[in-house]
Amino acid sequence: MINENNNSENLNKFLHKENEIRNVETPDGSIIQVDPLNDYFCTDRPEVKEPKNKVIEKFLNWARAESLWVLGFGTGCGSIEIPPLVTPRFDAYRFGVQMRPTPRQSNVFIISGYLAVKTLKRVIRTYEQMQGPKYVLALGSCTINGGMYWDSYNTINRLDHYIPVDVYVAGCMPRPEALLAGFNKLKERIKDGRAEGANEYAEKFDWYKSNQKKIVKDWNMPDYNW
Amino acid sequence: MAIRDILTPFTAWKKVFREPVTVKDPLNDRPGAERYRGFHKNDLTACIGCGSCEAICENEAIDLVPVEGIETKSGDSGLRPLVDYGRCCWCALCVDVCTTGSLNLTNEYTWVTEDPEDFRFIPGAENKPWDKLEAGWKKPEPNYEFYSLKREAMEELHPGDRDKSFIEIVKGYSKEQAEAEADRCVECGICIATCPANMGIPEYIKAVRNDDIEEGFKILYETNPLPEICGRICTHKCETVCSVGHRGEPLSIRWLKRYIADQVESSEYKRILGTDGIENNGKKVAVIGSGPAGLSAAHYLSLMGYKITIYEQYAHAGGMMRYGIPEYRLPYDQIDKDVNYILSLGVDIHYNTQIGKDISLADLKEKYDAVFAGTGLHLGRSTRIPGTEHENVYQAIDLLNKITDGKEIHVAEKIVVIGGGNVAMDITRSLTRLQNQKYGKVQMIATALESEKSLPADVEEVVEAREEMAIVNPGWGPKSIEIKDGKITGLHVVKCLSIFDEEGRFNPQFDENNTNFFEADMIVESIGQGMDISYISGDIKDSLKFDPRGRVTVNEYFQSDAPWLFIGGDIIQGPDVIHGIANGHKAAYGIDNFLNQNK
Amino acid sequence: MKEQKNIFNWQPDRSKYPKVKENGELDIDLTSEKFIKLWQGPNHPGVTGNMAIELTVSGDEVVHAKTHVGYLHRGFEKLMERRLWIQCFPTCIRMCVAEPDYNEYLLAKSAEELSGIEVPEMAEWLRTLVLEMARLQSLLRTVPGQAGTLSLGVGVQWGVYLRDLVLDLFEELTGGRVYHMYILPGGVRGLLPDGFKKRMEDVLKKIEEFIVNIENLMFKNIVFKKRTIGVGYIDPAWVDQFGIVGPNARAAGFKRDVRKDYPYLKYNELDFDVTYETDSDIFARSVVRKKELILTLDLIRQIMAKMPEKGDFKAQTPNVLHWKIPAGETYVRSESSRGEYGFYTVSDGSTMPRRINLRGPSYTHAVSLLEKMLINANLADVHSIMVSLQTCPPEIER
Amino acid sequence: MENYIEDIKLRFDVKDIVSRRDNLSFITCEKEKTIALITHMKNNLGFTHFVLLTAVDWIEDGLFQLTYILNNPNAKIDIAVRTMISRENSEMESAHKLWQQVATYQRELREMFGINFPDSPGVTDNFILEGWDDIPPYRRDFDTKKYAEETYFPRPGRETNDPAEYMKKKLS
């Protein structure tokens, strides 16, 4: 857990102006305080979950690494290489990589390339719905520094500003083999205990939120499933 | 029917007995295809850092950065492409556009890392596992180019038509030709630094392409006040470093310059350049010699508002450009076009006035605020072999001078020219014309110390000389001139093995056993020119410093140790028009600085 | 809707519900709490790519549908306005990841048409080959994909494997696996590698075997028939009204095929008939696509046989770094595996295009048509109706 | 092709007729008559297939060009109808009654160019963008590069050198 001091320090450090807490006058004349970081957002803050003791954690990490459940959410063009990956040619199931249809059951989020702002909103939401420890695999140039769409008004340039990323795979788009290499790297990282993206997200939650809110201007979501 | 529809799907089960088609070890079993567009590799020694790859990259994925161990030199920017794999899309347009062919893609495609900052690298400079790979995308062959590698052919007079007359050989580009030639430019700008005058070459080529002659003309005059002249006889060092020339023929930068200048009527000059009504600032500068350096200095100084007076020893302006270069290469009316414009800026010129004889340097110092001396190299050098004192042994520079003035000169039936430079070719070709006019045939041998490959003359000069039936037979060192009965019969030569010793000094080695004899009744020496700076004398001379080769020491603005005296052009930099122009331009700034400091 | 005569006709006729008002709107009150709103997508394994459908369901029946796109919007048309013509090529191919080659071809064709460049014969053949290969790899995914939506995953896996073999051929020929960057203005980027024809033939043989297998697995499958016959009916009257093109129109009995109607490249030298069906339901569309697959195999064999061995494959263009295309506008089209795929290109005579607009078949299929078709559909059929239209969201929003 | 153009010329005041190919011509019609023209083409001339509707921003002239491309599937020809509308308060009559899909095109044009089509169903709904508060992005005066650089944190640390400038600096 982050203590209060740390929290406000973080806020001051990373806050963009439009996300500062401020007083707003309502139509009927009363003054209310608005905290953009928390007000339009409906889940609790994520919490840091400390790893268990070393030996057990090592074993659990091994199990986590060998059982990677990937969310079937094709966010960009890289998702065209996911079907070859899980079908006879490359058969990622051999390596413990399995596709899951719902974020609740998935541990690995493949950001397959560019993210339009509209998708980013859903990606953040989906990422937050996943259960930790969770990992993010970023495919292609677009997630690193904008790639093809570096000057587009509707795609983000750097994924690591919005969600923590574990492994990057170069390519536009990366071949399934490169993706498998990415999975190997991810496994290595998990087994080393370095893949603590979920905790990082919780620690720097305000920073991430502030970045996210800077570009996602419309936080309204339908109140049914999403 | 329904039963069949229930049963047939089960035939799929026969696949269960087949071996799976899965790739066993996908990470190692599957190299990319022969043409696969994987990661970049670059041959750093072949690359010249022209930046075409950066220009064509739609993602701004390529930066040009300095690399340790790569020096910036003429024709090589010293920069190398850095690729950002956070941007790259592996389209390989950079490979296809590469002017040297050094940049290629390999068929390696796996790069996985946890740190996104890793994905920037300089191909070739950082050891990457794929640097050694052979397979991968290379520029397709043949006939696949993003820009034409072939020059637009320049129309020239047929050798048979030109070898009797002094009519200009090169006809110049038409509009279509010029635009097509200008279109080949990749706008790298490698040429700019190589050009002594740092002309904005890509910009004026762009102006040609856009058919915006006035803009191009303005760009020319920013750095070069003699475009008509330079457009014809510039030594075009720019073309030797042109990046397009690495795989094909370099751009005809010189002809494009000429094209621009040719398109503009002399009456339009002032309007286009906006040089009407320059305010005079009341200061006066004298310029000695109306060669390229002097004219350039006069031009830029008068644009700054100085009152310029030029002292010219001959009857016409132009210096070596007029008196050293034959008319078939540089017609006199084109010299006049450039010179007249400069004179029209309010520059006074005194013809037939030699400094040191008609007026002394000290007088000039009194009368003017500053003096620029660009007197050039007008003294021919002699080989000093036995027999050179004979009357039929001439200095090329004197002959050219006389030809220009229209004086009758002695033209023998058999002539040998000693020397392999451009001047030697000029005199060779001038004399072939005269021989042709006089005898109807050519018996002309040009010989030089240098071997065929290292001839200092321009290649086209040599080629054209041969087309005009002169024999160019290089690689021989003159030994002696045979004189029988007071008449020259020929030249003994001996094979030259090397010219420079290991330390790079002039120290020719000969093979004494391999000799030759060129028949001749007239010999012309053209092995270089010397300067005559006898006009610098007395106190002034004492206040100057000289380097071992007798040249006056000047600072970067061509200011000598006598602060009012600026010296530039051939007498400082050696014979070259464009250097002279650059010197004059720079000296103009120097003079401006000097005079403003005094204020 | 077409009457089903066999005993397996369990498609209830619900076309009278919900009632339609006179102005064309549905006579239902979506705000009454009788209906559930459901979002399918964007994070949903069933939708064809990153898009969403907002469904209002009454029980299992959809009463209102709305397509939401924009999740893949990158602003290509804007980006290309600030890129050189040559730089548009790597950019434009990414507009549709399933068959990028049509983008390359159409942009190259537009540029050539506007600037009057003649393309060498060899390049025309190679372009035809690449376009047919692109269709092949796309169909290998979508033909079994129709059954894949109904959880018949085996066929999909076979198909994706064979598609991968075709991608290998692409890799050999073009240097790219998915994004080929093969067609450039003036021609293409290379000849066939050695032994390519033989390897192509090997793959084609495997695909023929696959077609037999998929015929047994899908088209003679009782459950597949029950799920698709009579479902997702497109009224032939809608074809012009909604701008339906390609296999979707052909399944409704319209023999419209750009390859035949407006022959481009070498299609007028190839011998083929337009495939069509008349039932206009999901099954008919699947059959049309299967026939297309067979036709594509045939076309590739014809191309391979008729193609010259060697020749110039690229005409010299002006220097691409500052290529100005004369001012003018044009519309060029080609037949992608989804239907008419066209580029409307405007040049203002500068080095960059003034405007490039893509007319993708999904633009009409996935928005106005899908919204119409889903009304009265069963919730379980939504996904297969969507896939049967072969929608591709990136070409809607670009 | 000529017959169709002649027919149109008889009834409508069209200009700038450009024949791009045998089967593709561009004609320009004034704003008020455009819908009438395409209605006529659809109903009487057999141009039943609507290919596309899009806009081109001629910011220099202060105009939007709307292009309706219509196709006659039987005669196999296309005619593109262009019409110029003012960039200020740009508005155009809706054509959704002729083809239902046109409503989608109009929704997009409204969002990306800011051209309004009153009466077009759902024209004000978000189509592609969400929460967009800048000028419509397809307009020429919207600078996407500047916007992207200000908004999306490009990864820092890149710098490049112009070879010409660098060499001048190094060699002089």
Added chain:
Amino acid sequence: MDIVIRLLYVFLGLFIVLNWGLLMSAIMRKIGARVAGRYGIPYYQPWIDLIKLYSLRDSITHGVMFYLGPVFRVSGGVGIFLFMPLIFGSSYFSNFSFAGDLVLIMYFQFFGMLGMALGAGEGGHPYSAIGISRGLSQFTTIEVPMTLAVISIAVQYHTLSISEIVAAQQGGIMNWTLFTNPFATAAAMLSLLGAFGHSPFNLVKAPNEIPIGPPTEYHSAFLGVLRTNAAILHVIEAVLFMNLFFGGAGNWFELIIKSFFIYFWSVFVGVVFPRFRIEQSVQWFLKIPLLFGVIAIIIFM
């Protein structure tokens, strides 16, 4: 026998059944993968998946029923197990089977489903709710032919005790219910297709449409419990059918072989057929299997 010993054997049996269930699911997935032309998951994958699921750090909950759902489901599965005689003639592995155990088992089959319904409903996800409503309606119709088949057997053997039914089938393969009462077997085996949730009757969790139906919101340890239960349930359902129709098992080897083939039956069909819509599958169960069930009853009435 001492209750403690008995319990020990029950746990031993549970352990074997659980591990066999996990292994069997891996084998089945590998076979399915083989038809598609690939290798599929490693044999040990289900164990790792379970360890991982139980060891996830986050596990958000939607309320009490969300917890109870998997618990109900497990009690359904374990409940069937507890009253199911595994090995015929073995007093150690006959668990707590008693005279009327068949009825109890039929009840437990439904119990798990209901528990799941409650928990998934609490999850709040509309897809869960849709899945549940589909699941319950399909399961109800599955039960009809199944019950008819069971009644037919009960009438045939005049008992409701599984052990006795198994005993009645001993003495040669021709004594199996499969041959003595083929219509009941057919009805039951067809309804088994629905019970195992493979195509064409898996619209309940259709991952392509309603991402995976009832367990949409279940994750981490909850999902681990559900998966553990599924492993047990698959084996135990197969064992039930083995006992009722295929002569039971005299030893563990026989049990493994027979349960494997019974489970394989649903995979065999599932791999090559797409799925029915819910009303189609309901109609289907109410047509053909029901017909068989009715015939089976009529024959033995």
